[in-house]
Each structure stands twice: as structure tokens, then as C-alpha cells.
Amino acid sequence: MKTIEITVPGSKSLTNRAIIMASLSSGLSKISNISNSIDSRIMIKAIKKLGVKIKVTKKELQIMGNQGIFKKFNGIINVGSAGTVARFLTALITLVPGRVIIKKSKRMRERPIKELADAMKNIRTGEISIKGNVSSQFVSALLMIAPVLENGLAIKIIGDLVSKTYVEMTIKMMKKFEVKVENEKNKKFVMKNQQYKSVDLKIEADASGASYFFGMAAVTGKRIRVNIDPKSVQGDLKFADILGKMGCLVIKNCQEQWIEVEGPKVLKGITVNMNSMPDTAQTLAIVAAFAKGKTIITGLSTLKVKETDRLLALKKELSKMKIKSHITDDSIVIIGGNPQKAVIETYGDHRMAMAFAVAKSRIPKLIIKNPVVVNKSFPEFWKEFKKV
Numbered sequence: 001m002k003t004i005e006i007t008v009p010g011s012k013s014l015t016n017r018a019i020i021m022a023s024l025s026s027g028l029s030k031i032s033n034i035s036n037s038i039d040s041r042i043m044i045k046a047i048k049k050l051g052v053k054i055k056v057t058k059k060e061l062q063i064m065g066n067q068g069i070f071k072k073f074n075g076i077i078n079v080g081s082a083g084t085v086a087r088f089l090t091a092l093i094t095l096v097p098g099r100v101i102i103k104k105s106k107r108m109r110e111r112p113i114k115e116l117a118d119a120m121k122n123i124r125t126g127e128i129s130i131k132g133n134v135s136s137q138f139v140s141a142l143l144m145i146a147p148v149l150e151n152g153l154a155i156k157i158i159g160d161l162v163s164k165t166y167v168e169m170t171i172k173m174m175k176k177f178e179v180k181v182e183n184e185k186n187k188k189f190v191m192k193n194q195q196y197k198s199v200d201l202k203i204e205a206d207a208s209g210a211s212y213f214f215g216m217a218a219v220t221g222k223r224i225r226v227n228i229d230p231k232s233v234q235g236d237l238k239f240a241d242i243l244g245k246m247g248c249l250v251i252k253n254c255q256e257q258w259i260e261v262e263g264p265k266v267l268k269g270i271t272v273n274m275n276s277m278p279d280t281a282q283t284l285a286i287v288a289a290f291a292k293g294k295t296i297i298t299g300l301s302t303l304k305v306k307e308t309d310r311l312l313a314l315k316k317e318l319s320k321m322k323i324k325s326h327i328t329d330d331s332i333v334i335i336g337g338n339p340q341k342a343v344i345e346t347y348g349d350h351r352m353a354m355a356f357a358v359a360k361s362r363i364p365k366l367i368i369k370n371p372v373v374v375n376k377s378f379p380e381f382w383k384e385f386k387k388v
Contacts, residue, residue: 004224006213006384010203012037012377016084017170019043020144021177023052025065027198032060034203037377039082046077050096065198068148072097081105090116091141094123111305126151132161140170146191147179155189162302165235165276172233207234209378211280215358216388217261218243219290225260239280245270267291269336275299282355285314289323291336301330308347317344341365350376361388
């Protein structure tokens with residue numbers, strides 16, 4: 001069988017974190033293999049507006065850090081629908097003298113931010129508390145500014161922390177910038193006043209982007225290889241292992257840095273908690289539509305407050321394909337069957353478009369409306385899709 005080789009770009013999540021940390025560092029950082037996503041471009045523009053010197057070349061970002069010392073800025077920064085930018089900047093602007101207004105899209109204004117904004121009121125005390133079940137981005141935003149605060153910061157998590165792998169990803173990247181975080185079992189994070197050091201950093205390939213092509217291998221029976229390090233810090237990389245439980249053959253090569261998935265003759269339904277990797281839940285739901293039996297996906301409470309209500313959107317669009325599903329506040333149950341061609345609405349959500357592209361790889365006549373919405377995170381997506 002021919003192996004289809006797919007190239008996914010640098011991770012949007014890692015790119016946006018690296019931009020914040022490099023901006024707060026003590027010298028010139030060079031960051032290569034960056035994401036060309038709309039969200040990352042918005043982040044670069046926003047940080048430049050706050051006075052950080054950033055040079056964008058074809059090969060890399062060159063960022064001259066300011067050690068957390070910003071010039072006075074009064075004005076508006078438009079973040080559109082970029083969730084990471086909105087959350088990360090909400091924390092960052094506490095370091096900026098002046099009055100900064102963050103302008104957001106209608107949907108972004110509907111998404112949670114209050115818990116983060118409330119926590120910021122007590123940031124100068126050196127100790128704050130925040131709910132852990134709303135968004136891991138709140139914790140990441142606070143972690144990233146903590147080292148440059150005069151008193152450091154202790155962050156106490158109320159309840160359970162969702163999407164833990166994204167917080168772990170933040171901490172591991174902070175370590176690359178030589179900043180230490182004390183993690184007390186995800187219940188409390190403690191940081192002393194420290195200095196980010198400048199780095200030369202290559203951004204890892206995007207694990208979320210890779211998941212769609214692993215899903216395509218699963219439903220088509222093809223063998224697809226993606227350029228991603230099996231030792232990546234990204235939690236979404238475990239998606240390939242979930243497909244392994246559904247019957248796929250999964251091969252990982254750490255030396256050459258790729259993961260290969262080959263779909264089986266018959267996919268089987270599974271029960272899985274995806275609390276730590278919610279961005280791949282839609283992809284799994286589509287794979288499950290082609291599987292034999294029932295698939296139960298839990299741990300999805302955050303999906304209702306993403307770019308769209310992803311649980312409701314999945315149910316509606318799967319129904320168009322003649323696939324039955326049931327949803328609760330934090331789960332979806334999919335009854336596998338024989339998905340039919342349909343016209344799929346994407347609700348302005350990049351992940352809806354890419355998840356249903358998994359179905360399109362098996363049903364070429366499936367139509368996906370507003371396909372350019374993928375530019376939010378993966379502008380090269382449809383070019384790579386053609387290889388499949």
C-alpha cells in the first residue's frame with residue numbers, strides 16, 4: 001500500500017505561547033516553523049502594537065524581549081475571534097501602563113473571560129484563586145506573566161482543571177525559556193520572580209492539525225504519515241493511540257519524527273474521556289460515525305463555549321449524514337453506521353470544517369460550506385487534503 005505523506009505546520013498554540021514568552025524575555029529570540037494561522041498573525045500584530053520589536057522573515061520570527069517593561073499605551077487592540085490572543089492579552093496588559101481596550105468578535109464576547117478578569121484584580125497580591133473547569137487558557141495566561149511580577153505569583157485552582165495537557169504544554173515551554181514553575185498536582189502553581197531568557201526555538205508541528213489526517217486514514221483504510229515528533233509535548237498527539245483502540249495500525253518513529261496511521265477493514269466503537277484533548281473530540285466523532293457499534297465520548301464540557309457550541313453543531317450535522325447521536329452537557333454518543341453525503345454547515349468554526357473533511361475523504365460528494373474558515377488555524381489544510 002502506498003504511504004501518503006502529509007506536512008502539518010507549526011502549532012498555533014505553541015506559536016502564540018512562544019510569542020508571549022519571547023516578548024517578556026531578556027534578549028533576542030528566534031522562533032522558526034511558526035504557525036501561519038490567522039490567530040498567530042493577530043497575536044504578532046497585537047504584541048507589536050504594545051511596543052515589542054518583532055521582525056517577521058520567511059524562516060522565523062525575531063523578537064526582542066522587553067523583560068516585562070512596557071511603554072505607556074492607550075488604545076484599542078482588535079483580537080477578533082482569536083481565543084488564545086484574547087485570554088493571553090487579558091493577563092499581559094496588566095503589565096502595560098495606560099488604558100488598553102481589547103476588542104473582540106460577537107462570538108468571542110459570548111465566550112468566558114469573567115473568571116480571568118476577576119482573578120486579575122488581585123494579581124499584585126502575589127496569590128490568586130481561579131476556577132479550573134472553565135478554560136485552561138486562563139491558567140496559561142496567568143502562568144506566562146507570573147515570572148515578571150515583582151512578587152511572583154501563586155495560582156490556586158478551584159475544583160478540577162480541564163484540558164490539563166495545555167497547561168503542561170505552557171509549563172514545558174516556560175522551561176525552554178529557563179523559567180521554573182512549581183506544580184502542586186494541578187491544584188496550585190507557584191512561581192517566584194524570575195527572568196525569561198531569550199532562545200532559538202523551533203515550533204513543533206501541530207498535533208491538532210495532524211489528528212484530521214490520522215482520522216482520514218482511519219475511515220478510508222489508507223496509510224497516512226504525518227511529520228510530527230512522537231515525543232511532542234502536545235496532548236492532542238494521543239489521538240493516534242485512541243484510533244489504535246478502534247482497530248487502526250499506529251507506527252511511531254522518534255528518530256525520523258513521524259507518526260503513521262493505517263485504517264482497518266472494520267472500525268470499532270469505543271468509550272473514551274477526552275477532557276485532556278477536547279480539540280480532537282470532533283475528529284473522533286466523525287471517525288465514530290463510520291465505526292461499528294456505539295462510541296461514547298465524555299469530558300467535553302468546554303465544547304459548548306468554543307467558536308460555536310460544538311456538541312450541538314456535531315449533532316445537527318451528523319443527523320444530516322443520517323447518523324444518530326445523543327448529547328449531554330459534557331458528552332456525545334454516536335451510533336456508527338453508513339454516513340451519507342450532505343451539505344455541512346461549519347458555523348464559522350475551523351475545527352468543524354476540518355473534522356467533517358475526514359468524512360469528505362470517504363464521501364467525496366460531501367459539501368462543506370465556508371471551507372476557508374480553516375485559515376484560523378491551518379491555512380494549508382485543503383492543499384494537504386488533496387493528497388488524501
